[in-house]
Amino acid sequence: MPSTVTSRRRQLGNELRRARIAAAMTQQDVAELLACGQGKVNKIESGAVAVKMADLNRMLDAFGAAPSEADLMRDLARANTSQRGQWSGYRSAVPQWFRTFTDLEPAASEILSWHGERIPGPLQSEHYMLTQFGENRSYDVTSLLRNRLDRKQVFDLPRPPAYRFILGEGAFLRIPGGQKPSVVLDQLEHLLDLERRYPKVSVHVLPFTARLAHIPNDFTLMRFADGTRDFAFVEHVAGGLYLDDQDDFELFVDAWDKLRGAALERSDSVDHLQKLADEHRAEIDF
Missing domain, CATH: 3.30.870 (Endonuclease; Chain A)
Structure with missing residues (x-):
């Protein structure tokens, strides 16, 4: 199936959620790590918003993600920031x-x-x-x-x-x-x-x-x-x-x-x- 900006963002959010849970961390723990609100972490994990590469790297270090998993998530994050959604031209x-x-x-x-x-x-x-x-x-x-x-x-x-x-x-x-x-x-x-x-x-x-x-x-x-x-x-x-x-x-x-x-x-x-x-x-x- 073709991959879209939104599907990649949601896939990244799913991977981050799994990695966070495996590291026995809460969304509030991640929010304190990134100096943001817990609501933003929830939006990242649900795929509602993109994540900055610097914030992603902080999370991956804190989660102790395996190199292969970290590479996958970085690739997903880079793809999300390099393209716009197919329907962004229909904002009006x-x-x-x-x-x-x-x-x-x-x-x-x-x-x-x-x-x-x-x-x-x-x-x-x-x-x-x-x-x-x-x-x-x-x-x-x-x-x-x-x-x-x-x-x-x-x-x-x-x-x-x-x-x-x-x-x-x-x-x-x-x-x-x-x-x-x-x-x-x-x-x-x-x-x-x-x-x-x-x-x-x-x-x-x-x-x-x-x-x-x-x-x-x-x-x-x-x-x-x-x-x-x-x-x-x-x-x-x-x-x-x-x-x-x-x-x-x-x-x-x-x-x-x-x-x-x-x-x-x-x-x-x-x-x-x-x-x-x-x-x-x-x-x-x-």
Whole structure:
């Protein structure tokens, strides 16, 4: 999988966390070593901020890191400071907390995404996007559209992640701007085209009749093969949460498994989407 600035930063943070714990040191111990707050050490270990080489060397000396481990962490730190994130050019349109998500997308080995009443960005057709941005009265529609289209490049990577989506049946009813047959049809045809073109993209529909105790809020799981810590991402009105605690992550995996077990199989989902597309096409022709 391709490495990104964000994935390398998170990988470095994971390595530093492991080395600190092996040295029986706390984050507060490291904060005193670096003459900073414990919050900064936490951000370094979570990959939220870069670490200066001088501070890294102080930590490696204090941890007693083996030469091979120290070399790996120095290489990761140098790569982080020499490049900018892929999405840094979209600062005016996309918040920093979400640029972290999009920077990690191409580095993942598997992405599991659940959305109950909306079509997620990578799956949106251009007509759907423009309608959504128009309803939001977004001030920079051009940048938003370009960013959303650029994200779709993840499907065309030489080794793309296995990107698996579960969409609630309500996602095809809760359309930006209300039920517009032309927007719905364009979105449905786009999904069917993605299914045909990309074998590693799968869409499963969760019908209203699914037998589940409850429906969780939208979330996405990312798994990595390069040492980056797996995490669950939950978006909310004020930002997004990145949850990489193993116990928390496993709870989301369990929720995904229940949704997947109740959703239609891939071929049945394609048939369902095709039937909806035919119904909306007939409505437009009429």
